Amino acid sequence: MGNVLVLAEHRQGELRDISIEMLALAPSVAEALGGEVMVLLLGSEVGPMAEKIAGHGVKVLVVDDPLFADYNSDKYQKVLSALIDDYKPKLVMMGQTAQGVDLAPALAVEKGLPFVPDIIGLEVEGGVIKATRQLYSGKVNAQVALKEADTGLVTVREAAFEAPDPSTAGAVEKIDSPLKEDLDYRKFVEYIEAEIGDVDITQSEILVGIGRGLKEDKNLPVAEALAEVIKADLCGSRAACDAGWLPDDRQVGTSGKTVQPKLYICMGISGAFQHIAGIKGAKTIVAINKDPNAPIFAEADYAIIDDLHKIVPQLTEKLKELKG
Ligand SMILES: Cc1cc2nc3c(=O)[nH]c(=O)nc-3n(C[C@H](O)[C@H](O)[C@H](O)COP(=O)(O)OP(=O)(O)OC[C@H]3O[C@@H](n4cnc5c(N)ncnc54)[C@H](O)[C@@H]3O)c2cc1C
Numbered sequence: 001m002g003n004v005l006v007l008a009e010h011r012q013g014e015l016r017d018i019s020i021e022m023l024a025l026a027p028s029v030a031e032a033l034g035g036e037v038m039v040l041l042l043g044s045e046v047g048p049m050a051e052k053i054a055g056h057g058v059k060v061l062v063v064d065d066p067l068f069a070d071y072n073s074d075k076y077q078k079v080l081s082a083l084i085d086d087y088k089p090k091l092v093m094m095g096q097t098a099q100g101v102d103l104a105p106a107l108a109v110e111k112g113l114p115f116v117p118d119i120i121g122l123e124v125e126g127g128v129i130k131a132t133r134q135l136y137s138g139k140v141n142a143q144v145a146l147k148e149a150d151t152g153l154v155t156v157r158e159a160a161f162e163a164p165d166p167s168t169a170g171a172v173e174k175i176d177s178p179l180k181e182d183l184d185y186r187k188f189v190e191y192i193e194a195e196i197g198d199v200d201i202t203q204s205e206i207l208v209g210i211g212r213g214l215k216e217d218k219n220l221p222v223a224e225a226l227a228e229v230i231k232a233d234l235c236g237s238r239a240a241c242d243a244g245w246l247p248d249d250r251q252v253g254t255s256g257k258t259v260q261p262k263l264y265i266c267m268g269i270s271g272a273f274q275h276i277a278g279i280k281g282a283k284t285i286v287a288i289n290k291d292p293n294a295p296i297f298a299e300a301d302y303a304i305i306d307d308l309h310k311i312v313p314q315l316t317e318k319l320k321e322l323k324g
Contacts, residue, residue, distance in 0.1 A: 002033020005089035007080070008041040008053055008060075009099055011071070012191060015049050017163060018095035023056050024161035025122045026093060032124035033090050042079060044069040047172075054170035063177045070188035073102045075179055080107055082178035084151050091129055091146075096155040104155050114147040120160040120280075138254070138277035159202070159258045159281045197249040199233045206232035207261045207282075209252060211275075212239035213268020213289065213308055220245060222309065223267065226316045229323065235259065237269045253278040267308040271296025288312065 004026045008019040019039070026037045037058040041050050044066045054060045063079060080103075084092065092107075094100040096118045108115035120141070121132030129146040131154050146152040201207060208227040214220070227234050234246060241251040252259055254274040260281030267288040269275060276299055279285065287300035288308045297303045304311055 001035040001088075002030065002090035003035035003087065004030040004033070004037050004091045004093060005083070005087060006037060006039045006058075007076075007092065007094040007100075008039050008049070009095050009097060010041075010043060010046070010049060015052060016095070016097070018097055018156065018158050019053065020056065020163040021158070021161045022093050022095070022156050023053075023058065024164050025156065027058070029091060029122055029124055029129070033127075033129075035090060038087065038089065040080070040083065042068040042076060050172045052166075054172050055166040056164060056170065057168040058170040060170065060172045062172060062174050064174060065177045065179075067177065067179060067182055070191070071099055072183065072186060072188050073099070073106065074183055074186045076103050077107050077110065078179050079177065081110060084111060084113075086178075089151055092151060092153045094153075094155055096157045100155040104153060108153050111151065112149075113151055113153040114149050115153040116144050116146060117155045118157050119154045120157050122154065122156075134277070136273075138273045138280075157258075159260045162260075162281075195249075197247050199250070201233055201235045201250055201252070201259055202257050204233040204235075204259065204261050206230055206263045207235050207252075207259060207265070208232045209235050209237065209264060209266035209269055209279075210240045210245065211237040211266065211269030212243070213270075214240065214245065215268075217243070217245045219309065222312050226265065226312055226319070229316055229319045230263075230265075232263075232265070237272070237275050240269075266296065267312055269296055270294050271299060 006022050006026050009016040030037045039053050039058050039060045041060055042063045050060045050062045116131040119131040119133050123130050129152055131144050132141055135142050208223050210223045235250045235252050236246045238251055240246055241248050254277045258278045262283045264282040265286040271294055285300045286302040287296040288304040288311055290307050292305045
């Protein structure tokens with residue numbers, strides 16, 4: 001049977017978005033393979049989390065054991081290795097996250113699994129699993145067929161898929177841990193939260209993005225005024241952040257953050273592929289650029305070809321009026 005085993009990820013008691021995002025893909029792949037989706041949840045006292053996942057109409061296999069209170073790649077690898085032998089899933093999916101990047105290659109080597117990392121698409125054609133991944137920082141999308149094998153492995157890019165809404169009630173099944181004893185050679189020591197500035201742009205619903213076209217930081221109020229009216233957070237291209245107009249944690253793109261706002265209004269940003277890679281998850285993109293050939297327009301839903309210094313204040317005024 002072509003079952004798909006999805007590894008759920010959580011941190012500090014919170015289910016991570018990627019766990020549900022993967023469920024945007026897994027059911028259609030499982031269906032095409034003639035199997036079902038099983039989500040594996042390893043943790044301690046994770047009952048509510050298991051129910052939350054099951055609410056997406058999938059079967060959740062839970063190892064609820066204090067040994068899994070914190071993430072440890074060696075423990076996860078031992079469990080997954082044993083469960084792959086027991087359940088023989090056709091495909092294992094996990095996030096392209098710090099955890100997934102740590103765990104997946106080692107698991108692939110141990111089990112000799114065909115492995116495609118950082119995928120942004122997944123389908124089955126004639127029984128062959130095909131994954132899409134980006135090459136050259138997003139310039140090229142390549143479809144990679146997984147070599148025929150009992151089990152394949154992919155890691156899924158974060159924020160590349162919209163998390164589906166809860167659907168029908170699935171099932172939660174507690175299973176025995178294949179790991180009976182703690183490991184003495186690798187221990188979880190402490191969790192250190194990465195510093196997040198005053199705003200976490202990965203969570204913003206509306207973003208106003210600025211680029212080099214803003215020219216200088218004394219023009220920042222042009223963007224700030226628009227952001228204030230539409231209750232947006234500010235972010236920028238690397239050029240804008242390197243210039244010091246915004247802090248580094250506001251940079252969007254391959255070497256910055258991946259964002260998925262409902263609305264992204266960007267001004268004076270050319271749309272280099274490194275920037276575009278970070279905004280693929282944006283629902284609606286409005287681009288303001290005076291160059292009609294700027295690559296950003298290939299991504300934009302709405303294009304305003306004009307000088308931002310002329311257009312943005314007018315847009316801000318109009319929006320103010322409309323808001324009454
Ligand atoms: C390894 C690597 C990683 C990178 N990572 C990132 C990343 O994470 N994020 C990122 O953004 N970039 C990244 N870059 C840089 C990227 O290649 C571009 O250089 C950068 O995105 C350009 O920023 P920009 O669009 O603001 O500036 P530019 O490319 O200089 O574009 C400015 C735009 O403003 C327009 N403009 C000028 N004046 C006006 C005006 N008055 N009104 C309207 N439009 C105007 C111009 O027509 C132009 O299109 C990376 C590069 C490398 C090599």
